[in-house]
Amino acid sequence: MQRVVLTISLALALGACATAPYEPAAPVRPSAPGAAPGEAGVSQSPASPNPASPAPVPEPVPAPRSHRLGAATSALVTQARSASAQGDFDAAAATLERALRIEPDNPLVWIEMGRMRLASGDAAQAQYMGRRALALAAGAPREQSASWRLIAEALRARGRNAEAQEAARRADELAVP
């Protein structure tokens, strides 16, 4: 009997954990600023730990990636912005999802969706969408910066000012002049 109670309470405890979304305690720093040059925000091809390999071929450092919206997605984003400006967030969301289906991996679409959610008052979704955009923007500093910016605004709207400040700092760091 005791074991049953224990199992049930354990299951309940686990269930309680399950509902909380995963969030890093503080914005993680995958690449500390000021570390090895070239690490700040730009995805590397495998970093070469063998500086004196037999035929020292320098690893090509890829140019920072950047994203843009296709013509179709771009038109949909424009349409969504005007719906959003008129306060029709349902229509804006539906239109942005059309864009998402066309370019599901484009961080700019996720940033746009997050901004719209923020405008409609759903700061938590805005923050998570910022996170999604950030993951898709690996190696693309401009979009990473925009993602952090969205995350910062969402955190501020949720009253989490310290985290918001940290996110804003990262946005500034990554900002392309």
Add this chain to the structure above:
Amino acid sequence: MKARTRKRLRGLAIGVAALAALAALAFAIAFFYYDREVAQQFEGRRWTVPAKVYAAPIELYVGLPFTIDDFLAELERLKYRAATELDRPGSYRRRRGRFEIAVRAARFADELRPAQIIAVTIEGNAISGLRAADGADIPVFRLDPLLIGSIFPIHGEDRIVLTPDDVPPLLPAAIKAVEDRKFDTHHGIDLEAIARALWVNLRAGKVEQGGSTLTQQLVKSYFLDGRRTLGRKLEEAMMALALEARYDKRDLMTAYINEIYLGQQGDRAIHGFGLASQFWFAKPLDELDLPELALLVAIVRGPPYYDPRRFPDRARKRRDLVLRVLAQQGIVSGEAAAAAAQAPLGVAARPSGGYYPAYLDFVRRTLRRDYKEADLTEAGLSVFTSFDPRAQLAAERAIETELARLDRTRPPPAGKSGLEGAAIVTLPQSGEVIAMVGGRNVNFDGLNRALASPRAIGSLVKPFVYLAAIESGRWNATSVLDDTPIEVPLSKGKVWRPQNYSRYANGPVSMVRALSESLNLATVHLGLDVGVAKVAQMFGRFGLDATPAPLPSLLLGAIDLPPIDVAQLYNGLANGGFHVPLRAVRAVVDAQGERLGAYPVKIAPVAAPDAVYQVDRMMTYVIARGTGRAAAARLPRGLIVAGKTGSSSDLRDGWFAGFSGTHLAVVWIGYDDNRPTGVTGSSGSLIVWQKIMSALDTTSWQPPMPESLEDMAIDYASGLRVTTGCSQDEVVVAVPRGTPTPYMAGCAPPSGIVDWLRGIIR
């Protein structure tokens, strides 16, 4: 004497009058009663407009991959007709890759799109131009949403409701000629017809002819069971009179056309000419020709008896009789009838297409949470879904052909049913379900295994064990695991001794190999070290309603889940560690076009994206060289996909779950009675999965690598680091930057570097 007689007569007259008055009163009361009954039922049905369910519209834009043949097929699916002049919406004309289309007006969740003419150009298997009639570029354009079904109150019953305008005029004329010639003039019952039928039946000594009017047939179908007693007949007649008194002939004819029973498929009753047309001929009613219409009218008399698939001769005889009657009545010319009698029956090989019971079931379950049943079945709602007919067709075909093949190679014992299967396809980023198969008889509205059959998921658990390990920071893809026998003490002195599928222990193995080859012993060692509770929590985080009990057997998949739950879990892996609730419904719009409900994408981070990336990368090796390798050669060349096989104990269940960059598919195969199948996840389910993936327009799994990770070439078996080209057995995995991994003997770069590396490792 005279007086007595007169008195008697008067008494008799009074008696008769009293009786007549009584009868009239009884009749009036009965009529009143039936009138109310009939009115209630008929109004309920007549004004019922069930929710219409629509597939996702195809979004056209420049650059979208589309072959000319596929585009033609799409126009065909949407019932666009080739024409020389674009005289009306719903027609198109083509010159090579250039289409001019007179697009119909269409309602979407967010707009009412007017009818218009567009020009679409296809070059090199992609859309290269999209213009309006005035030549202006259109950035993006939606084709009409395809109607895929309606939501009806009674389980196992669906219908295509026709309005009088949808009905070809020949049909009511033919029905009247064959079933009820006096329909336009009688008041519900046709005494002459009854008398004639009585006479014929008396002479024949059995029931050969019915004298029922259409109204009576309608009443029988609405209210009464099939019993033929005198009481029933009287009741039926009363109701028919009541119906006729209330409604006009046109309403009654429309109700008849939508109501009458015309076929049977398992539990599914085929009611109404709209659905029957799809059921028997696989095309809409307004496209039927004379012999096909005549056959439908012939079937009315007895759908099981005149079943044209089972009894073609019988059905043909009666169809030709119908044709002769039509000619006699002057409804069609004698020549037309004679020509029609030469035509074959033209019945589609099996009822197929246009009926997606599993997907509709999923839609309905969603809607039931938010709407009253009455609103769904009566209020004329429009439901817009993410259904993709092409993905559905691919999934149906893959399940049907593979299960048929497996049943041939290992026939089920006599009296036992064959293998069953289920499949789900989603778009991982938005969580939209685009296809669902609930059983091998895809048109059969029976048990929906995709939603309602929890089965042991076996090794599908493993990626979550490895994810928990990697997230802890103590392991990575190069870590060496212990694939050796293990004894796990359970309660009451019992001991669990798991085994590998091969019954062979491999000793030390790399993590990537342990996952790719689904090694049980290595996984149990790892899972116990990580902590079973951590693994169990992972399921809660990825979307299971209840976190499973943290028992050691969970590590090898002793947990029963329906395919939809597996799809939810793997969707999180396919979506980089972000949970998105799976959904089918995008929006619900009422009869006036007002949006009632929206179901926007909702997202939540549930695991560290870099940990998920590492696991996903390892899962690509399941296909490239592990238990999923049988699929590698058959997939489109160069397509990178990740996945995992799963087989429960004694091979009672075979699973495959896997994803590309833009699609996730989950497949289950097993017997309904849970007996062993002899088929592993790497044979049956994997093949179905590969067929589905190959049929979709999908892209490689290659998200950008998180910046905290780097690629590392290692020896597959040992997990030791190698320089490129050194090992015969090299795989490239993703590991956290700066992960110290020793080089394989003879595979290290020159010693200076090794010393340098040692310095780092120490």
